[in-house]
Amino acid sequence: MIRRILCSVPLLTLSMASFAAPQLSQYTAIRVQKANELALKEEYKPAIEALNSIDTSRDYDRAYVERMLGVFYWQAGNSQQAITHLKKAVESHQLEDEQGWTTQRMLADLLMTNQQYTQAISHYQALTKNVSQNQKAEEIWFRLAQAQYQVEQWAPVLSSLGQYKKFKAINEVPTLSLKLGAQLALERWKSAIPTLEKLVSLEPNKLSWWRQLVGLQVQTKQYGKALDTLALAKLNKLALSEQDLRLLAQLYAQRGIPERAAITLSELAGSQSELKLITQQAVYWQQAKEWDNAIEQWELASRQDSKYQWNLAQVLLQQGYYDRAIVALEKVEQRDKQRRVLLAKARAYYKLNELDKALVEAKEAHNIEHSKESESWIKFLTNLRKTKQGVES
Incomplete structure (x- = not known):
């Protein structure tokens, strides 16, 4: 079973530096300022009440207030209300540039945290089309890949990681784990091997990476490499299971x-x-x-x-x-081996120079089944015994 990767969503932050922006009416700006002062004291309930009391018909003011409500609800521990208000702010299309982008990022991250992956995907995709200079594009592509992973959109996961790679090398465990999961789901065994090799190098004490690597090497009939990998894991004193050791023995035997x-x-x-x-x-x-x-x-x-x-x-x-x-x-x-047993005994007695006993065994084998082998033994032992008797006489 492919391991699920739990995302770690960064803290949502709201800069109040722009609360008195030119677009905000004086009426709203004063009340927003008051609400922000309450929030700074962690008095979120009265801060939310102050924002809800604002009565304005201006679209921008309403969008700005919805954004602040979203942040305050999140800080108060009510993520569902936070999502509801941030959605209104984003869908109003009144917040532009950096302000609009960060609001949508907040919404996408909250959706991700609340396991609403499909909705999160649509917002992350929108964010990738216009990444702010003050933001890290690779973070958005990574979160998009995480959300796609959760809903098993395997090919898009790899595509998003491909975009991520343009900004930052895929050489960390979280990104490599996502890539591996998608590759395994798509049965891209050969492509998954280099990914696992990187994971092994990053976490050499994690036995599961070694096991998966060996499994893929065996599956792709790279038995020599599988032996080298498993033998190295043993050399590194990893706690191999009995199943691992049995496989290692098979690989040694196969290698000769x-x-x-x-x-x-x-x-x-x-x-x-x-x-x-x-x-x-x-x-x-x-x-x-x-x-x-x-x-x-x-x-x-x-x-x-x-x-x-x-x-x-x-x-x-x-x-x-x-x-x-x-x-x-x-x-x-075993009855089916009796003739062969008798001939083997004839040979043993012959080697011990007990010719009479050897001849008895050979004749008994011949009685069970006439064969050239038993007949040759009888002739050989009979002549040898005669020769020996002649010498002794």
Whole structure:
């Protein structure tokens, strides 16, 4: 699930330097001044009452009063009333230039704070068309992107961030998080990878960035990079989960480093008790040609499930542990492997120079199923035994 980014709206401010502007009638200016003095003492209720008592037919005066009411209601903690009055001020189109722009910015920020994102978007878009020289254009584009993010307008989010980038580089966590969320929603996996790489560099201790980066690298079949990323996260001593370590082991094995894969699995809590983990370690140790380690794991697995006696016996035979191999072969219960078990025992007894026992096993295998292999063993062992008897006689 894509993480929601909560916006942080700056304090709304109202400069009273222009309360006596030439456009404001003397009647209104005097009453506005009184209301402002009350507000400066944080006496918002009487300040609001003073503004509401102003009776004027002048459009500009009315718009100015609505603007002040919006600010005072906000300062008094009544955001809904603040929005109502700021909307009237903006929609009057009487406030121009800097004054009009800042009023609309107040309204957009309040709408954003109150989760009225669609309305906030329309006001932010209007603000972007005429950014005051005293304002930071990148802030407006960022807030627009945040509002679009909340209503899942993913392509517009990226477009707004593209405009943001013209004023300020996208190299901070909030902007990168917005960009990442939109890219993931649009399934632009390859484009999201550089974004995540920047997030990892900015917040190297945040494991979720590493995990998402590895996930995308795997999804785009960049397995080598995924291994490097996850291995680096482990090297940085991040608290990798069992799932992370299992994936790391798989990536090591895929890269052709089975020894590291086995070692990684050995670090899991169930490495010596969970059968699947035990057998996977055994396979990796075999691939790494670490035979004694492989034998140890197959022995552990065979104690839980006798079917792994066959795997154990094969490695024991390969490494010349013939007595131990015979013991393991005796415990193999799979009927479909009986012929192969008998031939393996014939080989083990032959290596131990117990030719009579080897021949018995070979003949029994031949009785189960005639094959060239069993027939060759019988001929070989029979001739060898005759030769040996001749020498001894």
